[in-house]
Each structure stands twice: as structure tokens, then as C-alpha cells.
Amino acid sequence: MGGDHGPGVTVPAALNFLREHPEAGVVLVGAAEVIEAELKVGNSDLSSRLRIQPASEVVEMHDPPAAALKNKKDSSMRVAINLVKRGEAQACVSAGNTGALMAISRFVLKMVPGVERPAIITLLPTLKGHTYMLDMGANVDCSAENLLQFAVMGSILVSSVEQIEKPRVGLLNVGEEEIKGNEVVKRAAELLKSSGLNFVGNVEGDDIFKGTAEVVVCDGFVGNVALKTSEGLAHMLATFLREEYGRNLITRIAGLISLPVINAFKHRVDPRRYNGASLLGLKGIVIKSHGSADAYSFQCALERALEEARSGMLNELGMRMQIMNPQPAGEV
Amino acid sequence: MGGDHGPGVTVPAALNFLREHPEAGVVLVGAAEVIEAELKVGNSDLSSRLRIQPASEVVEMHDPPAAALKNKKDSSMRVAINLVKRGEAQACVSAGNTGALMAISRFVLKMVPGVERPAIITLLPTLKGHTYMLDMGANVDCSAENLLQFAVMGSILVSSVEQIEKPRVGLLNVGEEEIKGNEVVKRAAELLKSSGLNFVGNVEGDDIFKGTAEVVVCDGFVGNVALKTSEGLAHMLATFLREEYGRNLITRIAGLISLPVINAFKHRVDPRRYNGASLLGLKGIVIKSHGSADAYSFQCALERALEEARSGMLNELGMRMQIMNPQPAGEV
Numbered sequence: 001m002g003g004d005h006g007p008g009v010t011v012p013a014a015l016n017f018l019r020e021h022p023e024a025g026v027v028l029v030g031a032a033e034v035i036e037a038e039l040k041v042g043n044s045d046l047s048s049r050l051r052i053q054p055a056s057e058v059v060e061m062h063d064p065p066a067a068a069l070k071n072k073k074d075s076s077m078r079v080a081i082n083l084v085k086r087g088e089a090q091a092c093v094s095a096g097n098t099g100a101l102m103a104i105s106r107f108v109l110k111m112v113p114g115v116e117r118p119a120i121i122t123l124l125p126t127l128k129g130h131t132y133m134l135d136m137g138a139n140v141d142c143s144a145e146n147l148l149q150f151a152v153m154g155s156i157l158v159s160s161v162e163q164i165e166k167p168r169v170g171l172l173n174v175g176e177e178e179i180k181g182n183e184v185v186k187r188a189a190e191l192l193k194s195s196g197l198n199f200v201g202n203v204e205g206d207d208i209f210k211g212t213a214e215v216v217v218c219d220g221f222v223g224n225v226a227l228k229t230s231e232g233l234a235h236m237l238a239t240f241l242r243e244e245y246g247r248n249l250i251t252r253i254a255g256l257i258s259l260p261v262i263n264a265f266k267h268r269v270d271p272r273r274y275n276g277a278s279l280l281g282l283k284g285i286v287i288k289s290h291g292s293a294d295a296y297s298f299q300c301a302l303e304r305a306l307e308e309a310r311s312g313m314l315n316e317l318g319m320r321m322q323i324m325n326p327q328p329a330g331e332v
Numbered sequence: 333m334g335g336d337h338g339p340g341v342t343v344p345a346a347l348n349f350l351r352e353h354p355e356a357g358v359v360l361v362g363a364a365e366v367i368e369a370e371l372k373v374g375n376s377d378l379s380s381r382l383r384i385q386p387a388s389e390v391v392e393m394h395d396p397p398a399a400a401l402k403n404k405k406d407s408s409m410r411v412a413i414n415l416v417k418r419g420e421a422q423a424c425v426s427a428g429n430t431g432a433l434m435a436i437s438r439f440v441l442k443m444v445p446g447v448e449r450p451a452i453i454t455l456l457p458t459l460k461g462h463t464y465m466l467d468m469g470a471n472v473d474c475s476a477e478n479l480l481q482f483a484v485m486g487s488i489l490v491s492s493v494e495q496i497e498k499p500r501v502g503l504l505n506v507g508e509e510e511i512k513g514n515e516v517v518k519r520a521a522e523l524l525k526s527s528g529l530n531f532v533g534n535v536e537g538d539d540i541f542k543g544t545a546e547v548v549v550c551d552g553f554v555g556n557v558a559l560k561t562s563e564g565l566a567h568m569l570a571t572f573l574r575e576e577y578g579r580n581l582i583t584r585i586a587g588l589i590s591l592p593v594i595n596a597f598k599h600r601v602d603p604r605r606y607n608g609a610s611l612l613g614l615k616g617i618v619i620k621s622h623g624s625a626d627a628y629s630f631q632c633a634l635e636r637a638l639e640e641a642r643s644g645m646l647n648e649l650g651m652r653m654q655i656m657n658p659q660p661a662g663e664v
Contacts, residue, residue: 127568137506140514174469174556182472182553205560209568221514222557224506225550228537229558230565236459236541237569237601244597245590254590261583265576269569 003095004061004292007031010095011038013298017306018046024306025049027089030058030076055079059100061291068100069107077101081108084284091285091305093276095293101286102138102279109284112314114321117142118281119150120220120288121157122227123274123304126211132158133172133208135220136227136277142219144187147171148195153280154215155197156320160311162214170203170213172222178202184219192217234269276301278308281317285309335427336393336624339363342427343370345630349638350378356638357381359421362390362408387411391432393623400432401439409433413440416616423617423637425608427625433618434470434611441616444646446653449474450613451482452552452620453489454559455606455636458543464490465504465540467552468559468609474551476519479503480527485612486547487529488652492643494546502535502545504554510534516551524549566601608633610640613649617641 003009007030014026028035032054039050055076059068072078077096083089085108094101098120106118121134134154139146151169158167171189173181178189180202192199203212205226218226245255255262267273271290275297279286285308289301335341339362346358360367364386371382387408391400404410409428415421417440426433430452438450453466466486471478483501490499503521505513510521512534524531535544537558550558577587587594599605603622607629611618617640621633 125568127571140506140512172557174472174553180472185553205557205562206564206567208561209564218557221506221517222554225504225537225554226557226561229540230537230561232538232541233562233565234569235538236457237566239459240600241597244593244600247593247596251593254586254593258577258586258590261576261579261586264579265573268572268576 003289003298005095005294007034007038009293009295009298011035013293013295013302014050015039015046016295017299017302018049021303021306025051026302027051027053027080027083029053029055029080029083031055053079053083059097059104061097063097063100065097065099065103068097069103075104078104078108081105081284081286084286085109090309091287093287093289093298093301093305095289095291095298095301098137098288101288105279105282105284105286109282109286111281112283112317112321114325115149115153115281115317117146117149118279119153120223120277121154121280122277124208124227124230125269125274126209128211130274131208131211131214131216133216133218133223133227134280135218135223137220137224138279139220140224141221142184144184144191147184147188147217147219148191149281151192151195151197151199151215151217152320152324153317154217156316157278157280157308157311157313158214160313160316161307164214166198167214168200168212169197169215169217170200170207172208172216172218172226173202173204176202176204188217231271234271272297273300276304278304283314283318285314335621335630337427337626339366339370341625341627341630343367345625345627345634346382347371347378348627349631349634350381353635353638357383358634359383359385359412359415361385361387361412361415363387385411385415391429391436393429395429395432397429397431397435400429401435407436410436410440413437413616413618416618417441422641423619425619425621425630425633425637427621427623427630427633430469430620433620437611437614437616437618441614441618443613444615444649444653446657447481447485447613447649449478449481450611451485452555452609453486453612454609456540456559456562457601457606458541460543462606463540463543463546463548465548465550465555465559466612467550467555469552469556470611471552472556473553474516476516476523479516479520479549479551480523481613483524483527483529483531483547483549484652484656485649486549488648489610489612489640489643489645490546492645492648493639496546498530499546500532500544501529501547501549502532502539504540504548504550504558505534505536508534508536520549563603566603604629605632608636610636615646615650617646 032052057072057075059075059077080092084092117139119135120138122136134150277288287305389404389407391407391409412424416424449471451467452470454468466482609620619637
């Protein structure tokens with residue numbers, strides 16, 4: 001029940017989600033009385049597929065992850081992840097503090113054996129449809145082996161969720177040629193070539209939105225900068241376009257006439273449709289929603305969770321990691 | 333006379349540039365007969381401020397920098413940089429192979445004493461005007477000390493060219509808090525705090541286009557990815573907008589009515605206006621134009637060269653580096 005807007009957003013999102021997915025159920029975790037008040041505002045004929053799990057604490061956006069992990073054992077975040085751990089929920093969706101969500105998820109759910117680092121994977125629109133990119137900020141320093149594992153995890157997620165047998169995997173670099181890049185990326189390319197993945201080689205920043213690959217792999221520093229730079233550019237362009245249409249009476253009339261076009265355009269690139277980044281590598285499905293998500297946006301994150309839960313992705317990942325990192329005979 | 337389009341672009345750009353800047357002169361370097369043919373097509377009443385310097389070779393876009401440096405001693409690129417070295421030109425502007433331009437410039441012009449690595453700095457539009465960002469790809473692996481030097485060089489360039497006494501310097505990172513980032517960036521922040529620069533702290537990707545700082549510092553890997561990702565996103569958004577306006581008769585009419593608005597918008601973010609990245613840290617001014625630049629775009633790069641030559645930036649940089657790295661008494 002975190003995020004910037006709390007149950008006022010998450011409860012209506014959950015109700016809409018239940019309406020559109022008759023096979024799904026939702027557990028709302030948090031302050032029971034607040035949630036109940038929101039449920040009364042909304043339509044609660046969905047009560048058979050909806051239950052409230054009380055939690056007395058809230059992880060705040062500014063809480064250091066370690067403190068949230070240690071001191072807030074009855075936070076809505078912790079209780080929700082515990083539900084996943086116990087198998088009472090198939091996924092946890094949170095709009096709260098990313099660092100705390102990652103720390104608590106790692107502590108409670110543990111990592112898939114063989115995965116060294118979890119990664120944050122997000123969906124982005126492209127000229128051809130959409131692509132998945134990781135890591136978006138969980139790991140600011142990565143080894144070539146980490147990048148290889150991100151590629152494997154991303155590939156399994158995409159093949160499971162999108163039913164693409166061999167998703168094209170691109171390594172984000174500063175040029176397409178093999179000699180380009182820093183040492184870590186060059187070595188990662190070597191590992192990827194012999195990985196059995198459908199590695200299409202280096203891709204550049206502009207390839208992300210071209211849709212050159214279904215999985216784009218980078219370290220969390222580069223991924224975070226690329227994502228936030230894109231958000232900043234999109235915001236600037238939208239502001240300029242709005243300013244130009246608002247300049248005078250004639251431009252405002254042109255804007256009115258263009259409204260259907262602009263709305264269709266906005267829908268195609270609406271970042272809310274791409275909300276919901278997955279914390280990959282955990283023994284459970286955890287989806288991070290944007291903190292400022294509105295109800296539509298949070299519903300998209302819930303839908304992402306449903307897709308992943310249905311896809312069997314976690315089993316696939318466990319099996320693949322076992323093949324990549326076989327245990328010594330004595331330890332089996 | 334390199335670039336994708338050759339003298340068909342660079343000669344008209346030079347003529348227009350001369351027309352608009354009566355105090356400037358241009359030396360066109362390359363195959364004399366090709367340049368002369370272009371001059372006849374254009375208007376050449378500017379001949380007193382224009383001369384041709386013949387060069388028999390061309391560095392191709394695919395030439396490895398080391399080979400271009402070693403084997404093409406009469407390339408237009410090499411001859412142009414030699415002119416700067418000899419003081420016969422105050423700046424070199426090239427639309428050719430970036431790696432070769434950097435290698436030849438370093439070899440011929442040498443580095444400003446005290447500068448460890450040259451950096452590529454580029455201008456980007458922001459909500460408030462524009463900002464300068466470096467390094468955009470010259471150095472894929474950087475130390476904290478390199479990032480500090482980039483900040484110093486960027487700051488001197490901006491204060492000289494823009495007449496801003498203490499430009500705000502931001503360090504590109506994955507969060508604003510001091511604990512964020514990889515080890516190199518954290519250490520660079522420490523160095524920047526005690527540098528005497530107007531260091532405003534960490535900035536995030538979305539701050540670039542907000543105009544939070546006049547100088548944004550990052551390593552060349554991150555800078556290149558951020559720039560190309562922005563180019564890719566802008567291209568995708570433009571494509572979608574065009575598609576939506578072209579969808580049917582009604583949307584096409586809306587597009588016609590919106591044409592003045594769209595043109596005003598396009599002008600504000602026209603990447604051609606931001607063409608011309610400076611190779612900073614050399615004992616001479618070298619400007620890299622986009623390879624695919626058209627005449628307007630190449631003219632903008634020429635104007636950047638003029639601004640830098642006028643600004644006295646090179647002297648400033650030399651003096652600042654001497655203060656930062658005083659030579660031991662015996663070596664002076």
C-alpha cells in the first residue's frame with residue numbers, strides 16, 4: 001500500500017483488474033480500515049476474489065533499505081512478500097521504495113540458485129512493438145558474468161511471457177563493431193556468443209527504440225541513465241509541443257482539431273502502459289510499479305504480474321540456472 | 333571533405349557561413365577540382381575570404397584510426413589539422429571518421445599539458461535553453477580523475493563561450509543522493525566537491541533535458557548511450573506522430589492545419605542546430621560534425637568553431653591546467 005498515492009490508487013486498480021481478469025484474485029495488504037474505506041467507494045461485488053491482509057507498518061520512500069528490512073517486519077511490503085514466500089500469492093506488486101523492495105525480497109524469497117545478482121527488467125515501446133531492457137538500476141557495477149546472467153534471465157522471461165522461442169538478445173554498447181566498448185562489455189560479448197542464446201551482437205542506444213532486439217542487456221548504471229534520459233527527453237518534447245499549440249488562438253484551434261491525432265499518439269507512447277518492472281532472479285515474482293503511478297498505470301503493473309505468474313517463467317529460470325551451474329555430485 | 337555527403341554539403345555550408353560572418357575566413361581542404369566545381373555551383377563572390385588547400389587522400393568512414401594516422405598523411409583531415417597546428421587556421425571542422433579525427437588530432441596537435449584524456453563535448457537542448465555534456469564517447473573507461481578533468485574542461489568551455497562565470501556542473505548518476513552510483517562516480521563527486529568548480533552534485537538522466545546544470549559530466553560509454561538513446565527515442569516519436577497524422581483524410585487535414593505549429597516545434601528541437609561536438613583537451617580547436625550533416629547542420633558546426641576560436645577558451649584551459657598541475661621547479 002505504498003507509492004506516492006496509496007490505496008486511493010491501488011484499490012481502484014485492483015478492482016478494475018479483477019473485473020477484466022475473472023480468473024485472478026487479489027490480496028490487498030496494508031491498513032485494513034483504509035483499504036475497506038476505499039473498497040466502499042469502489043465497487044466491491046468482486047469480494048469473492050478479493051481479501052485484505054492487514055499490515056501495521058509502512059515502508060516510507062526515504063527509509064534506507066537495510067532499516068526497512070530490519071525494523072519494519074509488519075510493513076505492507078514485508079507482509080506481501082511473505083505471502084509470496086508462503087505460496088499464498090503468486091506475485092507481489094508494489095509501488096513503494098525500490099531499494100527496500102529489493103532488499104526485503106532478497107531476504108525473504110532468496111535468489112534462484114546460480115543467479116549472482118537480481119536485475120530489474122522493464123518494458124519499453126519500440127517502432128515495431130516493444131522490447132525488454134535490463135538491468136535498470138539494481139546493479140551499478142557489473143561483471144561480464146553478471147551481464148551474461150542478465151541476458152539469460154531476460155531471455156527466459158521474454159520467451160515465457162511473449163511466447164518467442166529464441167528472443168534476440170542485444171548487448172548495449174557504444175558501437176556495433178566487436179572492438180567497441182569497455183572491457184566488461186567486450187568480455188560479456190564473448191560469453192554471450194557461446195551462451196546458446198540468440199545473441200545478435202552489440203546494439204547502440206538508438207537500437208533500443210528501433211526494436212533491434214527483444215532483450216537489451218546493460219549494467220544498472222547505464223540502464224538507469226538511458227531510461228531516465230528518455231523520460232526527460234519525452235517530457236521536454238511534450239512540453240514544447242504543448243507550448244507551441246498554446247501559443248495563440250490559431251494554434252489553439254489547430255490543437256483542438258488535432259486532438260484525436262494527439263490522443264492516438266499519446267496512447268501509443270503512454271508510459272503508464274509500460275509500468276511494472278520485474279525484479280528478476282528471485283524465487284518469486286515481484287513487480288515494482290512507478291511510485292507516482294495512477295490507477296490505470298498500477299493496473300498495468302498488476303497485469304504484468306499476472307502474465308509472469310501464468311508464464312511458468314520461474315520454473316524455466318530455475319531449470320536453466322541448474323543446467324548452467326550444475327552442483328558438484330556430492331552436494332546434490 | 334569527408335562525411336557522408338562530401339563537398340556538396342560542406343562547400344555550400346562554408347559559403348553561407350562566410351555570408352553571415354563577414355569577419356570569418358574559410359580554408360576548404362580536399363580535392364581541389366571537386367571543391368572548385370562546387371564553388372562554381374554556389375556563389376563565390378566571397379573569394380577573398382575563401383581559399384582551397386589541396387589534399388590528395390580521404391580518410392574513409394571505415395578506416396581504422398591507427399591506419400588513417402599512419403598511412404594517409406595527405407588526407408584532407410590530416411592537412412586540415414596541420415593548418416591548425418601551424419596557426420594557419422584557428423579551428424578544424426570535420427564530418428569524417430571520429431576515431432581517426434581524434435587520433436590524428438592527438439598526434440598532430442598534442443594534448444594541453446596536464447590533460448590526461450581528450451573528451452567529446454556536445455550541446456543539447458533543454459527546457460530552459462541548452463546544456464553541454466561530456467564525454468560523449470572518446471573514453472569508454474574513465475577514472476574519477478578523468479571525470480574531474482572533464483568537468484574542468486567543460487566548465488572552461490562554457491564559461492568562455494557562453495560568458496557564464498561559474499557554470500553549474502552536474503555529475504551524471506543514478507540518483508541524487510551521495511550514496512548512489514558506482515565507485516568511480518562516488519569518488520569523482522568527492523573530487524568535484526573540493527575542485528573550486530560550481531559543482532551542483534549528482535544529476536540524473538532526466539536532469540539533462542531539464543537544464544539542471546550547464547555542464548553534465550559522465551564517462552564516454554554512458555554519454556554515448558544517453559545521446560544515442562535520445563536520438564532513437566526522438567526518431568520513434570517523430571515516426572509515430574507522422575503516422576498518426578497520415579492515418580486518413582481527416583488526420584491529414586488536421587496535420588495541414590497544424591503545420592505552422594509542428595514546424596515551430598521542429599525548429600526548437602532540430603538536432604541540426606546542435607551539430608558540432610568539440611574535441612576538448614587538445615592544443616587546438618577541432619569540431620566533429622555529424623557524418624550525415626546537411627549544409628545547414630554543417631554550418632552550425634562551423635559556427636561552433638567560430639565561437640570557440642573567439643572565446644579564448646584554449647588559453648583559459650592551458651592556464652587552468654597549469655594551476656592544477658604545477659610543474660616541479662626543475663622542469664619549468
